[in-house]
Amino acid sequence: MIKGDTSSMAELCFVSLRDAIVEGKVKQGSKLSETKIAEQYQVSRAVVRDAIAKLEVCRLVERKPNIGAKVISLNEASLNELYQVRSALEALAARLAANNMTKQQRQQLISLLDSQKSVVRSNNYYQEAGDVDFHYHIITGSNNQSLVDLLLGSIYYLVRMYRVQLGMTGPRVSNAYFEHQQIAMAIERQDGELAEMLMRRHIQYSMQTIIDKFAANSISQLQL
Amino acid sequence: MIKGDTSSMAELCFVSLRDAIVEGKVKQGSKLSETKIAEQYQVSRAVVRDAIAKLEVCRLVERKPNIGAKVISLNEASLNELYQVRSALEALAARLAANNMTKQQRQQLISLLDSQKSVVRSNNYYQEAGDVDFHYHIITGSNNQSLVDLLLGSIYYLVRMYRVQLGMTGPRVSNAYFEHQQIAMAIERQDGELAEMLMRRHIQYSMQTIIDKFAANSISQLQL
DNA sequence: AGTTGATAAATTGTCGACAATGTTTAATTT
DNA sequence: AAATTAAACATTGTCGACAATTTATCAACT
CATH class of the missing domain: 1.20.120.530 (GntR ligand-binding domain-like)
Known part of the structure; x- marks a missing residue:
């Protein structure tokens, strides 16, 4: 993820996560840990949460209060x-x-x-x-x-x-x-x-x- | 917005904002101020940002980095x-x-x-x-x-x-x-x-x- | 009156921290 | 050994704060 673009970090994180999910780098059905993703991308959890909120509406992840988000399962x-x-x-x-x-x-x-x-x-x-x-x-x-x-x-x-x-x-x-x-x-x-x-x-x-x-x-x- | 539900505050804020937009309480084309909405709903800005991120993907609002979000214009x-x-x-x-x-x-x-x-x-x-x-x-x-x-x-x-x-x-x-x-x-x-x-x-x-x-x-x- | 530039104020993007909730591990009981 | 309970740990939801960016205001100039 390149910083300094005119996009927000949240937008870059969203695109990056979406691609990782779609291309199979993050497995279907797997749990998304905000903490770990934030570490990996070296951003705050707020950025990751913004991205996950949008991925939820895109229907690539399912999110439950207090449980977290996981990638959808394919069937x-x-x-x-x-x-x-x-x-x-x-x-x-x-x-x-x-x-x-x-x-x-x-x-x-x-x-x-x-x-x-x-x-x-x-x-x-x-x-x-x-x-x-x-x-x-x-x-x-x-x-x-x-x-x-x-x-x-x-x-x-x-x-x-x-x-x-x-x-x-x-x-x-x-x-x-x-x-x-x-x-x-x-x-x-x-x-x-x-x-x-x-x-x-x-x-x-x-x-x-x-x-x-x-x-x-x-x-x-x-x-x- | 009723607190104490099994939904997160962010989810409740999302639903409430969506309805306010759809029913015309928030006018088409108008600017959404996170600060003001947070005050109005008595939640933190993080909650409002989560809701706005989702409204963006729902295509009810348009969001620009460093500028903010505004309700779509109807044409x-x-x-x-x-x-x-x-x-x-x-x-x-x-x-x-x-x-x-x-x-x-x-x-x-x-x-x-x-x-x-x-x-x-x-x-x-x-x-x-x-x-x-x-x-x-x-x-x-x-x-x-x-x-x-x-x-x-x-x-x-x-x-x-x-x-x-x-x-x-x-x-x-x-x-x-x-x-x-x-x-x-x-x-x-x-x-x-x-x-x-x-x-x-x-x-x-x-x-x-x-x-x-x-x-x-x-x-x-x-x-x- | 209109334009320009500087400053102040407001807002947005992101941060780390705290409290609440859920999960995992360890200790105790059967 | 298996089941239950308690404690420890990790994660999520939300908070307020800080820095960066944008907008609004005001003064000076044309």
Whole structure:
């Protein structure tokens, strides 16, 4: 954590903790000790409490009075629920992107897909977080701040947390690239209805993959 | 604020501040002074800061380092965006409610509508917050906790804030009751697709009403 | 009257301390 | 040995204080 930025220490602590949780450095279900985190980051507990309060509302931690906070536990039921919500919201994002994307945003999306073409050939197509993430561009391209806040404020991190937990940040089958292309073409043609439908399908397939992976992961842990 | 509860003071302060903001006691766009709020509620500033941190993530306040927090400003663009998101999420809630509602929840919904029948006759049909709110029952009846958290954690309060600002907590035309009935019947018959479609329509009409009201309100303020 | 600069006052961000609560460890009883 | 109770320890919730930053006020100048 770099001091001297225009952000408060509390904000930096929040981002740092959020990333540590999402990327699996702090395990799901584990207890967050304000005292230890304050020591580790060399800040006062007030800073840590501010960050934890916000993480609670982001639904990455659960907090109980006098007991403290712990990272949420991941389970198949909540994964299912999360994907239902994700599907509804990202389908909306795709429809709005088809209608609302600026020319510049459209060009960025196309450029992104072009730059990823060679990656697909070597069967290494996957989505890193942030600027090079296809979904991130669709969401921001919706130009609906309320939707951006919801998706990038909470859903995005929860989904990523599951993917990290399941080791799904690595290569994926290249169907995803094809689906992304189809969605991008619908958006380019400003066909909101098609973009929405394709995105629903895409998320549905993705959901099936991650649920299968979760189930397989649970079975292999039972066998240990 | 009652002390001695099992909730922390920070939680009570959060709820109290949220309600004050949503119900218009603290004006939109106004500055929140930690010092003054702490005085008013007779707690330390730490309690107030905890509450404000959470209100920030709920998107009811905007916070800037070294400047402080202020209540969001309401405007037509963000109202529009909010309703787009609300429509997607409540349509999903209706579909899930048709599939997931327990028998008991279904009975409660029907009872609620029955109890409101006489109110409609006197043209006084409106939705108070919480337990007697039709939408609240649909959302909880979705039995998707992720969806409940999103809608009841943020969207619900933002929508209510707009309605209070526009004086829309009073009587409404009784079309709403008819629409609610139609939705409830689709849910009772477990017809998720119809429930979803009817809910989209219902929110769309509601959106048109509130946008018209917002525009009329803005014009009348310009004429002052 | 409007602008600029300096000073005072207020507010925010963070700190360490204290009291209350919960957890862990040790001692006692069965 | 197992169960119960008491004591010690750790953590959380809240407090007031300090330093840094911003805002408000006032005086001087144009």
